[in-house]
Amino acid sequence: MRKLKFSQAINEAFEIAMQINPNVICYGLGVDDPKGVFGTTLGLKEKFGKDRVFDTPASENAMTGIAIGASLNGIRPVMTHQRLDFSLLSMDQIINNAAKFHFMFGGQHTVPITIRMITGRGWGQGPTHSQNLQSIFAHIPGLKVVMPTTAYDAKGLLLSSIFDDNPVIFIEHRWLHNLESDVPEGDYRIEIGKSKKISDGFDLTIVSMSYMTVEAIHALEILKKSDIHCDLIDIRSVKPMDWTTIFHSVKKTGRLLTLDTGVGQGSVSSDIIAEVCHNCWSSLKAQPERLSLPDMPTPTSPSLTKHFYRRSEDIINIVSKMLGKDLDGYALIDRDGLPHDVPGDWFKGPF
Amino acid sequence: MEHTLKINLFKKLFKIRTVEETIADKYTEWEMRCPTHLSTGQEGVAAGVCQALEDDDFVFSSHRSHAHYIAKGGDIRKMIAEIYGKSTGCSAGRGGSMHLIDKSVGFLGSTSIVGGTIPLAAGVALSVKLKNSSQVTCTFFGDAAVEEGVFYETINYAVTNKLPVLFICENNLYSVYSPLSVRQPENRNIFEMVEGIGISVDHGNGNDPWEVFEKSRNAVGKIRELQIPIFLEFSTYRWREHCGPFFDNDIGYRTETEFLHWKEKDPLQFFENMLLEQRVIDESQIQSIKAGIIDEVNEAFQFAHDSDFPDFTGIQNSVYHS
Numbered sequence: 001m002r003k004l005k006f007s008q009a010i011n012e013a014f015e016i017a018m019q020i021n022p023n024v025i026c027y028g029l030g031v032d033d034p035k036g037v038f039g040t041t042l043g044l045k046e047k048f049g050k051d052r053v054f055d056t057p058a059s060e061n062a063m064t065g066i067a068i069g070a071s072l073n074g075i076r077p078v079m080t081h082q083r084l085d086f087s088l089l090s091m092d093q094i095i096n097n098a099a100k101f102h103f104m105f106g107g108q109h110t111v112p113i114t115i116r117m118i119t120g121r122g123w124g125q126g127p128t129h130s131q132n133l134q135s136i137f138a139h140i141p142g143l144k145v146v147m148p149t150t151a152y153d154a155k156g157l158l159l160s161s162i163f164d165d166n167p168v169i170f171i172e173h174r175w176l177h178n179l180e181s182d183v184p185e186g187d188y189r190i191e192i193g194k195s196k197k198i199s200d201g202f203d204l205t206i207v208s209m210s211y212m213t214v215e216a217i218h219a220l221e222i223l224k225k226s227d228i229h230c231d232l233i234d235i236r237s238v239k240p241m242d243w244t245t246i247f248h249s250v251k252k253t254g255r256l257l258t259l260d261t262g263v264g265q266g267s268v269s270s271d272i273i274a275e276v277c278h279n280c281w282s283s284l285k286a287q288p289e290r291l292s293l294p295d296m297p298t299p300t301s302p303s304l305t306k307h308f309y310r311r312s313e314d315i316i317n318i319v320s321k322m323l324g325k326d327l328d329g330y331a332l333i334d335r336d337g338l339p340h341d342v343p344g345d346w347f348k349g350p351f
Numbered sequence: 352m353e354h355t356l357k358i359n360l361f362k363k364l365f366k367i368r369t370v371e372e373t374i375a376d377k378y379t380e381w382e383m384r385c386p387t388h389l390s391t392g393q394e395g396v397a398a399g400v401c402q403a404l405e406d407d408d409f410v411f412s413s414h415r416s417h418a419h420y421i422a423k424g425g426d427i428r429k430m431i432a433e434i435y436g437k438s439t440g441c442s443a444g445r446g447g448s449m450h451l452i453d454k455s456v457g458f459l460g461s462t463s464i465v466g467g468t469i470p471l472a473a474g475v476a477l478s479v480k481l482k483n484s485s486q487v488t489c490t491f492f493g494d495a496a497v498e499e500g501v502f503y504e505t506i507n508y509a510v511t512n513k514l515p516v517l518f519i520c521e522n523n524l525y526s527v528y529s530p531l532s533v534r535q536p537e538n539r540n541i542f543e544m545v546e547g548i549g550i551s552v553d554h555g556n557g558n559d560p561w562e563v564f565e566k567s568r569n570a571v572g573k574i575r576e577l578q579i580p581i582f583l584e585f586s587t588y589r590w591r592e593h594c595g596p597f598f599d600n601d602i603g604y605r606t607e608t609e610f611l612h613w614k615e616k617d618p619l620q621f622f623e624n625m626l627l628e629q630r631v632i633d634e635s636q637i638q639s640i641k642a643g644i645i646d647e648v649n650e651a652f653q654f655a656h657d658s659d660f661p662d663f664t665g666i667q668n669s670v671y672h673s
């Protein structure tokens with residue numbers, strides 16, 4: 001099948017959505033600029049015109065309210081933030097209006113908006129340019145929160161988000177933008193709230209999200225060589241969460257490791273552990289573990305981020321410990337000299 | 352007196368230029384691993400405004416803060432070390448280029464979220480007022496920051512409560528790749544619009560450092576005397592790409608012609624010529640000032656390069672003050 005990069009898959013989803021529905025519009029800082037938000041919005045203005053694809057002032061809060069307003073009258077706005085951190089200026093509109101309007105007005109309003117937010121890691125993005133704050137949005141009833149990992153999922157989930165009648169927070173990890181996967185042509189949808197099983201095994205259940213799933217896939221390849229086989233579940237959607245698949249897997253393996261791109265306390269990964277303990281208590285053979293960022297702001301220096309972020313090596317080590325083995329991930333993985341703070345050769349700072 | 356002021360202003364301009372261009376030269380060694388927004392071309396505003404401030408006045412800045420930090424007298428060794436992510440950096444390697452600080456000269460911090468430090472300046476001014484001090488607090492921001500709601504809320508509060516703040520808007524025509532035309536109404540001057548909120552305003556040519564200085568000196572005098580906020584807008588132009596070491600006039604959002612037009616109006620060259628014409632200084636004095644600054648900058652890079660990286664161990668205990 002045809003392969004596309006994650007960024008191209010996003011672009012294609014936009015194109016399809018805008019073709020099939022004239023009410024879909026795309027805006028945000030830089031969506032029509034020469035870089036097209038890491039390639040994800042390139043060419044859209046040329047195809048659909050400046051009334052439907054446009055740049056905005058640096059006015060995140062107002063532009064979010066404007067999206068909500070437009071959506072009340074049938075438009076399906078897709079907003080884009082080059083960093084999730086910039087969307088924080090619009091928390092009032094997201095939480096007090098977007099998330100509430102349907103419920104609060106007795107079901108008379110719908111708010112079909114999608115807000116894309118890009119998170120990341122590395123290259124000194126630091127304390128205010130790389131925060132993985134999915135748990136904040138997951139905490140808000142009335143929002144849906146989606147975090148695709150593969151290009152295939154990115155396209156299908158963006159299409160579903162755009163045509164969902166509720167506000168959807170669509171979180172993209174910068175380190176996924178260049179990764180390729182099979183992507184069918186044309187319109188297809190992935191149900192929001194359905195996870196994806198990436199691999200099967202009886203030893204342990206790993207529940208992961210977004211970029212951490214890529215690190216998990218690498219780790220599982222190594223673990224297989226030591227005859228360790230895990231269920232790997234990529235949640236794809238944080239809210240609603242696919243509890244059925246998670247519980248089913250943990251009941252089979254009896255062991256749970258959750259991976260998070262964000263800080264551990266008050267996180268999605270903690271919540272998964274809580275729900276599993278509550279629902280699968282008698283199946284658990286070991287205490288669940290969580291691999292997340294330390295409870296501190298993201299530092300900038302590469303010497304600090306090196307120990308801050310979690311990688312395949314750390315996943316191997318924690319799985320090994322949970323199974324009573326003593327594998328050393330750092331000895332098993334050869335990164336071939338690639339610095340820890342870039343996703344690959346294609347990425348040179350500063351963006 | 353005027354003579355010394357002019358020489359000091361020239362030194363600030365040349366120091367900023369030298370630091371910024373050295374960063375640009377060395378960035379592709381990929382040892383400075385953080386987003387870096389250079390101020391080359393915009394030195395006139397930073398130098399002129401800070402020349403009008405006293406050592407104990409306060410300054411805040413935004414993502415493009417190197418010039419403001421240097422102009423206020425910030426330690427350049429610590430600044431370069433910060434960009435290299437070293438433990439000797441002004442923020443101990445935790446903040447990078449966008450988070451500079453030097454409290455010893457009143458530079459209280461720069462941050463990366465557009466508009467973020469505008470209300471902080473008003474808050475410091477409130478504290479100054481409560482303490483009956485005569486210090487002025489200045490905040491630098493770009494033309495995009497006036498699009499954020501917090502800008503209006505802050506000016507409104509500062510005017511209503513007569514807070515001694517100097518708001519400096521550096522209008523370089525762009526926000527990343529977005530020209531003013533897609534962000535603000537045509538033919539509207541920012542300073543005129545802001546005046547409508549009830550604040551005293553002025554505007555000037557940001558590439559004429561002496562004009563910037565005189566307008567700032569005038570504003571700072573009024574702020575101290577009358578205890579009011581003042582808003583100044585200066586026109587200027589960024590030479591290099593929005594973020595990073597390269598030039599980007601070829602990618603389509605602005606033209607080489609426009610860039611060359613502004614390069615003609617180089618604030619550093621303009622001021623150097625002015626000093627020579629006015630015989631404030633002669634060619635050989637200029638050369639010796641430049642040589643001294645180049646040495647100082649090179650030494651700062653060496654210091655940064657030779658410094659140790661910070662250690663992760665124990666850093667989690669630094670999240671809260673204890």
Ligand SMILES: Cc1ncc(C[n+]2csc(CCOP(=O)(O)OP(=O)(O)O)c2C)c(N)n1
Pocket residue numbers: 029058060086089414415463464465466492493494495496523525526527593
């Ligand atoms: C709230 C927020 N929105 C968007 C950004 C992304 N961003 C970083 S710098 C910048 C440009 C700001 O332009 P301006 O204020 O004119 O300053 P300049 O870069 O021109 O010096 C933008 C939009 C941000 N940092 N913060």
Ligand SMILES: [Mg+2]
Pocket residue numbers: 493494495521522523524525526527
């Ligand atoms: Mg600007």
